[in-house]
Structure formats: C-alpha cells, structure tokens
Amino acid sequence: MASKQQPQIRKTSIHIGNKSSIYELLMNYTSGTRYSTSNFGSKPVETGKEYNVQITETSRRGDGIAKIQGFVIFVKDARVGQDVKAKVTSVGERFATAEIVV
Secondary structure, three states: OOOOOOOOOOOOOOOOOOHHHHHHHHHHHOOOOOOOHHHOOOOOOOOOOEEEEEOOEEOOOOOEEEEEOOEEEEEEOOOOOOEEEEEEEEEOOOEEEEEEOO
C-alpha cells in the first residue's frame, strides 16, 4: 500500500503590539466609517431628541438609514433621498432607532 503524505501546515505569527492595537486594526479593516464603543459610551444622539437627517441607505428590513457623526440611525418608514426630522426612540451601543416627526 502506498502511504499518503499529509500536507504540511505552515504556521505564521504576527506581532502587533498591545490589545488596543489589535482592536484598532480590526475596526479599521472594514470599509466605511464605523462607530465603535471606544468612544466610552458617548453617543452623538439621545433618546427623545429630534434631529434633521438625510436618509442615505435602506436597511435589510426596509427602514431608512441616516448617520450622525458616523453613528447609524435606523428611521422607520423613511426612504433614500428624504430629508426628515427624526425623533430617536432608542439608543444602543452601535446604532439608534427613530421615527419620522410629522
């Protein structure tokens, strides 16, 4: 019987530095502006306040997406291209939700 050779696995290691450098590297890997929790909890929006925003994208669920200082706001029933006044209904770690003010 002929013996099968096992493929050789080559191990590579990279020294990046400290944990914060790794975090920054991972956060910057994706394209576009990302709002990270490294801002120590400070968000550019507050629950209950109203903001004038422009809807630039549509979410998978069909809501409009606006951004304030890179922070994502999902606006219910908004469409791309609309300039709306949105009232923030909740603020999470990475995004907020809002409704159109009539």
